[in-house]
Amino acid sequence: MLHIKNSELRVTLASYYLKRNASQWWKYAKGRIEPTWEAFVVAFQDKYLPPTARERLGQEFEDLKQGNMSVAEFKAAFYSLSQFAPELVATEERRCIEFEKKLRTKILFKVAENMIRNYDRLVEAATYVEIIVEAKEERIRGSRSRGQGSQGDYRPNKKSRNMFSSHFPPQQSRSTFSLPSVGPGKSSLSGFSCFKYGQPGHKAFACP
Template sequence: MINIFAALNYTKERQVNFAVFKFEGLARAWWNVIRAKWDRERTAWTWLNFVREFNEKYLPPLIQEKREDDFIKLHQGTLSVSEYEIQFTKLSKFTPELIVTEQRRMRRLIRGLNIEIQEALAAAQINTFTEVLEKAQRIEIARAQVRAFHAMRRGAPSGSQGAGRR
């Protein structure tokens, strides 16, 4: 939604109006209570205030803590780099203080990558989060190609491997 707001140059009040436009049923009832409270207390109609109220209602502290823990414990494991980055991005919104700068965001992403990708990235000159992703994906592809090559060589008949080496 934030990208939509930026692209359409929405004012702070319009951002909130856009978000609540689609509310129905219980969500609409909740919003009517919040809107009345904001009018009484003269609360500014900002996205930040809206998200705070929304999270207070629909993201209880226990769930927030679970999401934070999930982010802290996140590792690539069997995921592709792309799949890992999607999970990283989804969970990172619950711990903005851990990725407050580009450098911290990059370090946190790298720390969760599989060790062989971390090792290959160690000597790379990397300046942005996008560069980390691109280089990690290239390493992943190259390593898959090497594995496929070795698997093909192991699967080839023994006479064809050494035919050129006499």
């Protein structure tokens, strides 16, 4: 976290945080190992992380996916577990490839097209894309909730349809309109004539 480059100083700082049994172990072990960070890590892992545990953690790194974690949470898990699969992150490029392919799909598609092979820049880009993706999803959820509250088809129920029918009876179609009959020698009962030919007893639309 403090970016300490001095190997011996890193050992001093890390050993300061050892508690209880681990602190007692270091008091006796530090005189038997070199005061280097690499030697300290190997000795610590031999004591508290047996080979079976390291293999399990290495497998956890291989299976690691971002899932529902934020980019910051995923970065921390990636860094912690990658130490148990050093062959997969041996170079800057390999580290970037491993980080990239474990990202959530929506973020991966946006980031992968840029082919970023600097780890810090890759993490920064993934964090930025995450903000954009979440903002778009939030906007979509908001528009959907507003749409459901203000829109929608009106479908009257049976009761309302019956009320409507009682107030507004159905109209007769023109094809079934009853016309007054006119017998021989009789005048039209209704008194209207055909608009086309002036003949009584029917309208123009029913003119024979």
